[in-house]
Amino acid sequence: MTGTHARWLDEAQERARDVLAPAVLRYIAEGAREEVTLGEAEAAWRAVRLLPRVLRDVRTIDTTADLLGTSSPLPLGIAPMSLQRAAHPDGEVAMARAAAEVGVPLVLSSNAGSTFADVAATGVTWWMQLYASPDRDLTAGLLEDAVTQGASAIVLTVDTPVVGTRYPAPEGGSVWDVADRSWVGVNARTPPVGVSPKDRDKAMDLVPEDLGRFSEMTGLPVVAKGVLRGDDAARAVDAGAAAVWVSNHGGRQLDQVASTASCLPHVVGAVAGRAPVFVDGGVRSGLHAMVALALGATGVFVGRPMFYALASDGVDGVRRALLELGTELEESMRLAGAASAADLAGVVSGPERPDLR
Known part of the structure; x- marks a missing residue:
């Protein structure tokens, strides 16, 4: 069914249900265990209340952002996701083409089904998301290849020492029953043992110093992705992180962790301007993106939509989808009396948040 939604993004999700295999749809939509964190993500952004300013000149709205040294027309980016070739035959290459046309960065999953070279050929600004391997030589090889193909940053996922448990769908079946091996991990120098992320061990010994090591190894800025606590954020920046990314992995790792909307102010406060702070998790509109900017984020990344x-x-x-988010962001900023992200300081009013330091 199409044409029933006021927002095209909502309609796109409905259209996706018609074309995706049920197991793929479940894999993308699912969260860890009872999906408590997953269920709270979007509502947490909606719970934030605003105090808009009036009598402000908002004829011109500046939505540009500096994202790790690259000027973007929007403070948005595409979060890393695997199995994109299950959504479209061109997978990450198609995603990269769209990102390049709009001018926002794409974060490419370690488990991508498209090669670094093919993604880079689109002209997109791309960052490589890294699951560090227990075998640091394998990690080093992957990083070397990413640098060779033009990655401009490394996004180190720090919240995945193991893959969180996700319960089977009531109707049964697994995405790995239908997933083609060519959809996963094509950039690994050693072919993956299996298609499931559980088949590939993750490093359980990551420490803050690894951030500096990976930066020195690649010559690229390294982002710590998966930070929810202010003290961890400060440690990451002290150790050389070029940015901190507030994320709970889309609710797919430890269940019952706090929402990114509630964690963001604490991380911003702890970083204290020493590095940019990015955020993802439940962002479904340009208004949500504006709330994130008002809470101190520099960049807002969107995944499932x-x-x-x-x-x-x-x-x-x-x-x-990207342009609709941008249009919504611009309208929201006008209505908030903010001509730029800097003007959003002080626009948020509540709600009370727990002390997560």
């Missing part, structure tokens, strides 16, 4: 947009309409769908 981009996957649905890719499944719905390929490159055109992702482009349209």
Whole structure:
């Protein structure tokens, strides 16, 4: 069914349900265990209340952002996701083309089904998301290849020493019953043992010093992704992180962790301007993105909606999704009396948040 939603992004999700295999749809939509964190993500952004300013000149709205040294027309980016070739035959390449056309960065999963070279050929600004391996030689090889193909940053996922448990869907079946091996891990120098992330061990010995080591190894800025606590954020910056990314892995790792909306102010406060702070998790509109900026984020990354947009309409769908978010952001800023992200300081009013330091 199409044409029933006021927002195209909502319609794209509905269209994706018609084209994705049920097991793939479940894999993208699912969260860890009882999905408590997953269920709270979007509501946490909606719970934030605003105190808009008035009598402000908002004829011109500046939505540009400096994202790790690259000027972007929007403070948005595409979060890393695997199995994009299950959404569209061109997978990450199609996603990259749309990101390049809009001018926002793409974060490419370690488990991507498209090669670094093919993604880079689109001209997109791309960052490599890294699951560090217990075998640091394997990690070093992957990083070397990413640098060779033009990655401009490394996004180290720090919240995945193991893959969190996700319960089977009531109707049964697994995405790995339908997933093609070519959809996963094509950039690994050693072919993956299996298609499931559980088949590939993650480093359980990551320490803050690894951030500096990976930066020195690659010559690139390294982002610590998966930080929810202020004290961890401060340690990451002290150890050389170029940015901190507030994320709970889309509710797919430890269940019952706090929402990113509630954690963001504490991380921003702990970092104290020494590094940019990015955020993802439950962002479903330009208004949500504006709330994140008002809470101190420099960049806002979106995952699942981009996957649905890719499944719905390929490159055109992702482009349209990004532009719709941008249009919503611009309107929200005008209504908040903010001509730029800097003008959003003080616009948020509540709610009370727990002390997560």
